[in-house]
Amino acid sequence: MQPESNKEKVEKKGDVGVHQVPRKKKIRKKRYRSEEKKDMISGYLYIAPFFIIFSLVGLYPALFSIYLGFQKWNGLSPMKFVGLSNFEIVLTDPLFWKSVYNTIVMGIMGTAPQLVFGIIFAFLLNLAFLKFKNFFRVTIFMPYITSMVAVALIFSVLFSDHDSSLVNYLLSLAGVDPVNWSSSEWGTKIAISIMVFWRWVGYNTIIYLAGIQSIPNDLYEAATIDGANKFQQLIYITMPMLKPFIILTVFTSTVGALQLFSEPTVFLGNSAFTRDEAMTIVMYLYRDAFKLQSFGTASATAIILLVLITLFAVINTSLIAGNGRKKRGENT
Structure with missing residues (x-):
């Protein structure tokens, strides 16, 4: 077998270099996306207490009150749907x-x-x-x-x-x-x-x-x-x-x-x-x-x-x- 020429070695090295650059970019993109997801999750965790408290104290009572407006209920007995009778x-x-x-x-x-x-x-x-x-x-x-x-x-x-x-x-x-x-x-x-x-x-x-x-x-x-x-x-x-x-x-x-x-x-x-x-x-x-x-x-x-x-x-x-x-x- 004939030894490889310098030109062929350079071309192979060049090919390796061409293939290595996209891999580095993919790794960087993955790291960037993972960091972005971490920041997004941490941001949601910071604001989560407000939305949890608002849902329990504000949103749920409001929605339940709207539902209750179409019911007949004294607080103890089962609810009875009455439509617009309450209004x-x-x-x-x-x-x-x-x-x-x-x-x-x-x-x-x-x-x-x-x-x-x-x-x-x-x-x-x-x-x-x-x-x-x-x-x-x-x-x-x-x-x-x-x-x-x-x-x-x-x-x-x-x-x-x-x-x-x-x-x-x-x-x-x-x-x-x-x-x-x-x-x-x-x-x-x-x-x-x-x-x-x-x-x-x-x-x-x-x-x-x-x-x-x-x-x-x-x-x-x-x-x-x-x-x-x-x-x-x-x-x-x-x-x-x-x-x-x-x-x-x-x-x-x-x-x-x-x-x-x-x-x-x-x-x-x-x-x-x-x-x-x-x-x-x-x-x-x-x-x-x-x-x-x-x-x-x-x-x-x-x-x-x-x-x-x-x-x-x-x-x-x-x-x-x-x-x-x-x-x-x-x-x-």
């Missing part, structure tokens, strides 16, 4: 529509003023010459973190039916007759609305304050140079720039107003579920479920409340989208 019972009950009326009225009376005063308080707390800003900011936020039971107990004393209660005493100084706050139709609504306002105005004020502090100071300086006073700056600079924050607070406050429960329940005490003048939708739901053991109608009420909240969410989203289109049109 018919709720929608034909005058007390339910009374609770809807009460919820809307107290929601408007307690929500609208807190949004208006929240903007005013935020503007005042942002003034440059104001001293002790941190003290006032903490003070106005304190009602939000105060226990609801303590707040309701204090207001039940302030708005007592006795002539010597603080609010009735102040009214007597103005020549107004004493009001039966806890036993009259509008007295109860006004007292609960004031309680809601007092508790939540600080929360909205802090949100508006954060929004105001995000507005560039150059706009206010230019307005001052042009001769605009503080009120004009509030109307023509602060309000337009705060529109996204206003939409957010209107949405959250509306949802909170539709879920009003703690304030009237604690304020009226044991008679809360036996009186119509302060019955809210959530109180109506609670009464059906835990007082009358009618979980089917209670779940139907919850579904109706979900539809109402979703309706307001759609309206709020439409407002945001319309605001965005308007801004894009002005920029173009």
Whole structure:
């Protein structure tokens, strides 16, 4: 046999080199894919606790409540499918529509003023010459973190039916007759609305304050140079720039107003579920479920409340989208 020439050896070495390069690439790709899978699995493991807890505490009860809305069940006996009968019972009950009326009225009376005063308080707390800003900011936020039971107990004393209660005493100084706050139709609504306002105005004020502090100071300086006073700056600079924050607070406050429960329940005490003048939708739901053991109608009420909240969410989203289109049109 003839010995191999140098040229043939080089070609063979070249062939070996050509075959070795793809193998290295395959090994690298396998390693890369394995590392990518490890990162993906570890990421899912990090977020898994949230989804597990949400599924057990949030998703499952919600789905079970929807299923229960079409069943007749008292919590002990077997369930019986009744179709839309629960919704018919709720929608034909005058007390339910009374609770809807009460919820809307107290929601408007307690929500609208807190949004208006929240903007005013935020503007005042942002003034440059104001001293002790941190003290006032903490003070106005304190009602939000105060226990609801303590707040309701204090207001039940302030708005007592006795002539010597603080609010009735102040009214007597103005020549107004004493009001039966806890036993009259509008007295109860006004007292609960004031309680809601007092508790939540600080929360909205802090949100508006954060929004105001995000507005560039150059706009206010230019307005001052042009001769605009503080009120004009509030109307023509602060309000337009705060529109996204206003939409957010209107949405959250509306949802909170539709879920009003703690304030009237604690304020009226044991008679809360036996009186119509302060019955809210959530109180109506609670009464059906835990007082009358009618979980089917209670779940139907919850579904109706979900539809109402979703309706307001759609309206709020439409407002945001319309605001965005308007801004894009002005920029173009």
